Amino acid sequence: MTLDGNTLVYGLFGYPVKHSKSPTFQTAVFQHLGINAVYVPFQVKPEDIEKAVESLRVLDIKGVNVTIPHKENVIPYLNEISEEVKVIKAVNTIKNIDGYLIGYNTDWYGFIEGLKEIMPDIAGKRVLVIGAGGSSRAIIYGLLNQGVGKIYLANRTIKRAENLIEDFSNFYRIVKMIIKPISLDEINRILNEVELIVNTTSVGLNEDDPEIFDYNLINSSHTVVDIIYEETKLLQKAKEKNANYQNGYPMLIYQGAKSFEIWTGKPAPIEVMKRAIGV
Ligand SMILES: NC(=O)c1ccc[n+]([C@@H]2O[C@H](COP(=O)([O-])OP(=O)(O)OC[C@H]3O[C@@H](n4cnc5c(N)ncnc54)[C@H](OP(=O)(O)O)[C@@H]3O)[C@@H](O)[C@H]2O)c1
Structure with missing residues (x-):
């Protein structure tokens, strides 16, 4: 050039x-x-x-x-x-x-278009989103835009998840009916209810990071997306359990x-x- x-x-x-x-x-x-x-x-x-x-x-x-x-x-x-x-x-x-x-x-669009490669029909799906930071806000915007049925929003600091929901409900009144804030400890209990699991936290970046929930509970009916670029423990387990999975590159x-x-x-x-x- x-x-x-x-x-x-x-x-x-x-x-x-x-x-x-x-x-x-x-x-x-x-x-x-x-x-x-x-x-x-x-x-x-x-x-x-x-x-x-x-x-x-x-x-x-x-x-x-x-x-x-x-x-x-x-x-x-x-x-x-x-x-x-x-x-x-x-x-x-x-x-x-x-x-x-x-x-x-364009992060929300990037997430949704990437997800469509492994989950073409997102409407009505039940989702677990882990993390309530900046990328989570973009991803939740995208998921709402696609008409998901339910979002469990799990965060270490639950107040931050609640604040996100409060904030979004100023724009879409239905938000409080669709998104439920939960603690990280509650994830194991609701895992069977969701089809899509999205990790938006930085947990997994380091090899010695602990599991956010019991990854053994992942099964082949789950689709798992980790927006971290490298193959994390979460994605390794999804692969082992024959679940659909994707890293952060798409x-x-x-x-x-x-x-x-x-x-x-x-x-x-x-x-x-x-x-x-x-x-
Ligand atoms: N693939 C892509 O295109 C793409 C785009 C954007 C970001 N990312 C990646 O996404 C990750 C998050 O970025 P962000 O901008 O959303 O960051 P952020 O706004 O700082 O949010 C970080 C989130 O991670 C949680 N967290 C951090 N350390 C934790 C721990 N030890 N245990 C449990 N939760 C923990 C935080 O929980 P608290 O609220 O409790 O602190 C918060 O929910 C980064 O790794 C980034 O590289 C990827």
Whole structure:
């Protein structure tokens, strides 16, 4: 690829960003479609996020993804946020239109499109979501959007799960009928009631992390998604029990595909993205 005076710049704001696979697959798509653009990782310290957002306008950077720890903190510095951001309260994609910055969230879409690869019909399903942090909010938004029948929301800090439900019920009155907050200790008891299990916590990132519930209770009627990228103990057990399972890469790929579409107006070739990072 030849860079010249017309090369457009896209990128990623995060801290840290070194591990990110987004530059690899976004660049692969630009190259595949012959678009004269680059996608650069920008390591932005938490205290510098306002300046980093301003630099998008100054340097005419056309768009960025936003990752941990900036997804919530960028919101005050944008000109506009999309409808889903008002509910999820986190931005992972910024589009720059002549200095006017619009924030979007494509994590919910990434999760749902990834899930459809192993569970094509999500409507009416009963789900266990573990975790009530930022990614959980996006995933619950997506699940509600697909018309799931029931969500058990399990979190270590149960108050946080209750707050999430309270917050979402300001947008959808049915939320309190669909989502039930539970403690981590209650998971074993409700496991037979659910078809889909989603881990949105960071538990499992380290090999010596304990099990969140009794993984032996997983059976072949379950579909298990862990949004951590590596194969966690949870996914190893799902595999052993012949359950349907998925790691965090499909979510990552599809959220990136939607960001690409928002920036360029073009559909992203999913297979090219997957091949670029070997998944
Ligand atoms: N695949 C993807 O595309 C994708 C996208 C986004 C995030 N992720 C991954 O998802 C994970 C969570 O990200 P996030 O942004 O949602 O983080 P977050 O907002 O900080 O939330 C973390 C969640 O994990 C729970 N947790 C943390 N340590 C725990 C422990 N020792 N025991 C039980 N629960 C614990 C927290 O519970 P409390 O409320 O009790 O603290 C909270 O529910 C990260 O590993 C991230 O890399 C993947």
